[in-house]
Amino acid sequence: xxxxxxxxxxxxxxxxxxxxxxxxxxxxxxxxxxxxxxxxxxxxxxxxxxxxxxxxxxxxxxxxxxxxxxxxxxxxxxxxxxxxxxxxxxxxxxxxxxxxxxxxxxxxxxxxxxxxxxxxxxxxxxxxxxxxxxxxxxxxxxxxxxxxxxxxxxxxxxxxxxxxxxxxxxxxxxxxxxxxxxxxxxxxxxxxxxxxxxxxxxxxxxxxxxxxxxxxxxxxxxxxxxxxxxxxxxxxxxxxxxxxxxxxxxxxxxxxxxxxxxxxxxxxxxxxxxxxxxxxxxxxxxxxxxxxxxxxxxxxxxxxxxxxxxxxxxxxxxxxxxxxxxxxxxxxxxxxxxxxxxxxxxxxxxxxxxxxxxxxxxxxxxxxxxxxxx
Amino acid sequence: xxxxxxxxxxxxxxxxxxxxxxxxxxxxxxxxxxxxxxxxxxxxxxxxxxxxxxxxxxxxxxxxxxxxxxxxxxxxxxxxxxxxxxxxxxxxxxxxxxxxxxx
Numbered sequence: 001x002x003x004x005x006x007x008x009x010x011x012x013x014x015x016x017x018x019x020x021x022x023x024x025x026x027x028x029x030x031x032x033x034x035x036x037x038x039x040x041x042x043x044x045x046x047x048x049x050x051x052x053x054x055x056x057x058x059x060x061x062x063x064x065x066x067x068x069x070x071x072x073x074x075x076x077x078x079x080x081x082x083x084x085x086x087x088x089x090x091x092x093x094x095x096x097x098x099x100x101x102x103x104x105x106x107x108x109x110x111x112x113x114x115x116x117x118x119x120x121x122x123x124x125x126x127x128x129x130x131x132x133x134x135x136x137x138x139x140x141x142x143x144x145x146x147x148x149x150x151x152x153x154x155x156x157x158x159x160x161x162x163x164x165x166x167x168x169x170x171x172x173x174x175x176x177x178x179x180x181x182x183x184x185x186x187x188x189x190x191x192x193x194x195x196x197x198x199x200x201x202x203x204x205x206x207x208x209x210x211x212x213x214x215x216x217x218x219x220x221x222x223x224x225x226x227x228x229x230x231x232x233x234x235x236x237x238x239x240x241x242x243x244x245x246x247x248x249x250x251x252x253x254x255x256x257x258x259x260x261x262x263x264x265x266x267x268x269x270x271x272x273x274x275x276x277x278x279x280x281x282x283x284x285x286x287x288x289x290x291x292x293x294x295x296x297x298x299x300x301x302x303x304x305x306x307x308x309x310x311x312x313x314x315x316x317x318x319x320x321x322x323x324x325x326x327x328x329x330x331x332x333x334x335x336x337x338x339x340x341x342x343x344x345x346x347x348x349x350x351x352x353x354x355x356x357x358x359x360x361x362x363x364x365x366x367x368x369x370x371x372x373x374x
Numbered sequence: 375x376x377x378x379x380x381x382x383x384x385x386x387x388x389x390x391x392x393x394x395x396x397x398x399x400x401x402x403x404x405x406x407x408x409x410x411x412x413x414x415x416x417x418x419x420x421x422x423x424x425x426x427x428x429x430x431x432x433x434x435x436x437x438x439x440x441x442x443x444x445x446x447x448x449x450x451x452x453x454x455x456x457x458x459x460x461x462x463x464x465x466x467x468x469x470x471x472x473x474x475x476x477x
Binding site: 003005050051053054056079081083105106108142144146172173215218 | 404406413415420
């Protein structure tokens with residue numbers, strides 16, 4: 001059994017933005033009992049003792065936690081490389097300086113679009129100019145700056161402008177994250193999934209900049225798995241590398257794993273990180289390959305992609321053990337093709353459903369739905 | 375997280391002998407007890423180093439290539455290290471782990 005290397009600390013589900021592709025659970029308002037400062041410190045210490053070295057401070061918007069500098073300081077003392085994964089909204093120069101002196105290593109901010117109107121529409125908040133100013137401040141204070149842009153049908157036509165914006169802001173890394181369809185993004189998939197032709201065109205533009213900016217800006221291109229023939233090697237294999245702790249202390253083998261029914265993820269309030277990692281049924285459920293059904297079990301590629309994503313298998317087929325339906329060898333591949341066809345219909349028609357934004361009012365509706373008798 | 379260094383890109387691996395070499399301020403070089411090796415840490419990534427790579431990078435403190443080679447040869451009581459060291463430093467430069475400075 002390998003040890004965790006990556007600890008993703010989702011400090012809070014609270015967020016000032018309302019992005020309709022958010023990966024947080026639909027019923028996030030039901031999980032608002034956040035860990036305390038001391039509980040987070042214990043989690044950091046225990047995971048570090050097992051060998052975790054990369055720490056993601058995420059959310060929601062992690063800046064909402066007033067104890068963020070204290071947590072960063074604790075992480076630095078333990079020897080973590082700490083990554084603040086933020087919208088940038090709410091960040092200002094005093095906070096940037098305070099986090100730097102606490103030992104923060106890097107800040108990633110997300111921008112929704114290089115065009116103000118679309119950015120502010122997708123974020124559900126007027127935030128564009130502020131985020132650009134924050135990007136400049138991050139650079140001025142000597143942090144490596146990662147700009148993250150989630151790519152979907154509403155902004156994929158702006159690929160060239162997105163890349164130009166990253167160059168102008170002096171990003172050291174640009175993450176072009178093709179939207180993954182979980183949580184709120186799955187809900188809005190018909191409005192978000194681009195066509196294959198759009199993907200091909202956007203990818204060519206990204207490749208052109210990759211060559212031109214070599215040595216100056218690293219471009220990570222997250223592949224859109226719906227248009228692939230093989231699944232992604234999700235989480236580098238279940239329970240091998242990644243440990244996510246949700247705001248309420250739930251320990252998750254991947255940040256979407258809450259959707260899997262009956263997984264019963266353990267809570268750090270009840271168990272040590274070592275017990276959770278090594279002994280919990282949830283973390284052992286999909287370790288190795290004994291759990292795999294066909295066609296994965298006899299597949300020569302099973303140690304390359306680990307059967308793909310368990311959450312995607314469950315969300316698309318209803319069976320969390322199934323081969324990821326993205327795979328061309330899956331009996332359920334037709335379900336992905338049907339999703340592509342549905343999204344590729346003309347949505348400018350008057351019947352087109354509006355985007356469902358991620359905010360507490362909408363989340364409460366999902367909580368009520370899940371609690372009502374069927 | 376990648377365990378293998380990305381391949382060098384473009385011609386940014388051109389090492390100049392008249393420059394001072396410094397480890398990049400945008401990366402961190404650190405000993406990891408759990409892995410019993412030095413690693414380079416950077417935004418959301420990590421590269422595991424073999425012992426000789428780590429010794430070379432630890433000496434990127436503002437000295438020149440020749441001074442670095444001389445220090446290594448003294449440290450390990452060896453000679454003729456320059457070609458191997460240069461080859462690795464070009465990879466390091468291309469990956470942004472070190473920087474060249476004129477002053």
